[in-house]
Amino acid sequence: MSMDRRKFLKVAGISSILGFGASVASATHPTWQPALRPDQMDRNKEALTAKRWAMVVDMTRFKTEEDFTKTINACHTIHNVPDFRKPDGTVDKKFEIKWIWNTTYEKAFPGMEERKYQSEHIKDMPFMVLCNHCTNPACVRVCPTKATYKLATGITMQDMHRCIGCRFCMAACPYGARSFNWIDPRRAANLDPAKGGKVNKEYPTRTKGVVEKCTFCTERLAVGKMPACVEAAPKGALIFGDLDDPSSEIRQIVSNKLTIRRKPELGTGPAIYYLIGGGDHA
Amino acid sequence: MKIYNKGPVFLGIVIFLALALFPFYNNFGKANKKLDIKTDTPAILEYEKVNGKKECVEPKAYMRGEHMVLINNWRDAVVRDDNRGYLSSTGKRWNMSLQNGCMQCHSNKKKFCDECHNYMAVKPFCWDCHIQPVEKEETQS
Numbered sequence: 001m002s003m004d005r006r007k008f009l010k011v012a013g014i015s016s017i018l019g020f021g022a023s024v025a026s027a028t029h030p031t032w033q034p035a036l037r038p039d040q041m042d043r044n045k046e047a048l049t050a051k052r053w054a055m056v057v058d059m060t061r062f063k064t065e066e067d068f069t070k071t072i073n074a075c076h077t078i079h080n081v082p083d084f085r086k087p088d089g090t091v092d093k094k095f096e097i098k099w100i101w102n103t104t105y106e107k108a109f110p111g112m113e114e115r116k117y118q119s120e121h122i123k124d125m126p127f128m129v130l131c132n133h134c135t136n137p138a139c140v141r142v143c144p145t146k147a148t149y150k151l152a153t154g155i156t157m158q159d160m161h162r163c164i165g166c167r168f169c170m171a172a173c174p175y176g177a178r179s180f181n182w183i184d185p186r187r188a189a190n191l192d193p194a195k196g197g198k199v200n201k202e203y204p205t206r207t208k209g210v211v212e213k214c215t216f217c218t219e220r221l222a223v224g225k226m227p228a229c230v231e232a233a234p235k236g237a238l239i240f241g242d243l244d245d246p247s248s249e250i251r252q253i254v255s256n257k258l259t260i261r262r263k264p265e266l267g268t269g270p271a272i273y274y275l276i277g278g279g280d281h282a
Numbered sequence: 283m284k285i286y287n288k289g290p291v292f293l294g295i296v297i298f299l300a301l302a303l304f305p306f307y308n309n310f311g312k313a314n315k316k317l318d319i320k321t322d323t324p325a326i327l328e329y330e331k332v333n334g335k336k337e338c339v340e341p342k343a344y345m346r347g348e349h350m351v352l353i354n355n356w357r358d359a360v361v362r363d364d365n366r367g368y369l370s371s372t373g374k375r376w377n378m379s380l381q382n383g384c385m386q387c388h389s390n391k392k393k394f395c396d397e398c399h400n401y402m403a404v405k406p407f408c409w410d411c412h413i414q415p416v417e418k419e420e421t422q423s
Binding site (some may be wrong): 035042047152153157159202203205 | 359
């Protein structure tokens with residue numbers, strides 16, 4: 001078959017128009033829709049909902065080591081988070097999985113020069129950190145399978161069924177809030193029945209090769225319960241609520257007191273606010 | 283008709299037939315085994331006592347053919363859409379959950395899900411994460 005130049009250009013032009021049309025169609029067509037019709041599903045009546053779930057961490061209410069560990073353990077037990085230990089009993093950092101954990105003030109708030117002369121109490125104390133459920137999360141932007149995404153309630157959710165373990169989200173997250181399962185979590189001493197461990201039968205474990213993190217306890221909010229850490233923490237230490245609701249306790253605190261957030265300059269819009277003492281409106 | 287190299291040729295044919303027919307004689311007899319699944323768990327009997335009949339979340343024929351689709355729809359509705367109630371064609375509301383829904387009734391996973399899946403040679407990987415019900419056989423062995 002032969003084709004002159006003119007004919008070739010016509011065909012090429014038409015097919016590129018068609019191709020362009022197809023790309024527009026696929027860009028405007030939603031990539032994911034629920035397969036159940038709206039009249040086939042509903043939310044539990046007792047479910048707690050919000051336009052923007054957020055949390056205030058009042059560091060002044062954490063007084064002892066115990067206050068931290070019981071908060072962390074509540075979360076990690078309910079969600080079957082593996083606890084890998086070295087033979088000497090210390091945490092095996094290589095395989096560590098964490099949803100909520102302690103770090104230092106310096107690591108949580110690097111470069112906060114104006115806080116250099118912070119009271120020793122705050123500077124030396126462990127700082128409780130977790131996923132910030134950002135308004136503009138870097139992890140969601142980089143995930144190639146949409147395994148991590150925003151729920152309408154402001155929660156940055158993780159769909160374990162879609163995670164392919166590429167760990168882009170871990171590289172993107174400025175808060176180190178995500179952990180990768182290098183080995184089967186069910187081998188951990190706290191989960192493996194053969195090693196005296198026990199799982200929470202109402203929640204899944206994860207498997208080797210997926211990334212996990214805090215979900216603000218979506219499964220508990222759905223049945224009208226506060227997140228596990230909020231329940232276990234000392235009274236008033238973790239305040240969880242709807243930042244979008246002007247009458248909520250959390251909104252009152254965020255509007256009236258000096259709170260700080262981790263690395264807000266990055267523009268991710270973190271939703272965890274820290275009260276580090278020093279009175280109202282500093 | 284003259285066949286050259288008779289020996290190797292016939293040997294070749296026999297080996298070929300043995301390999302090609304392997305799936306058939308390997309499965310001989312097994313396919314006739316009757317599928318024997320049980321829906322007499324304590325939760326189901328209790329449900330029957332309260333409601334006067336045994337029923338699944340959808341009619342049995344639909345469940346048999348479509349449960350894999352339904353279960354995936356549940357998964358997406360819960361995880362991606364934050365909905366946990368399923369309104370079935372039978373006019374009932376069910377908790378959309380594998381561990382806390384299906385498996386509460388079908389707590390005899392080995393004699394139910396596994397029995398049929400083995401028969402059909404399907405192997406769902408869900409149990410790598412989702413926790414299976416504890417069954418008697420398991421604690422004995």
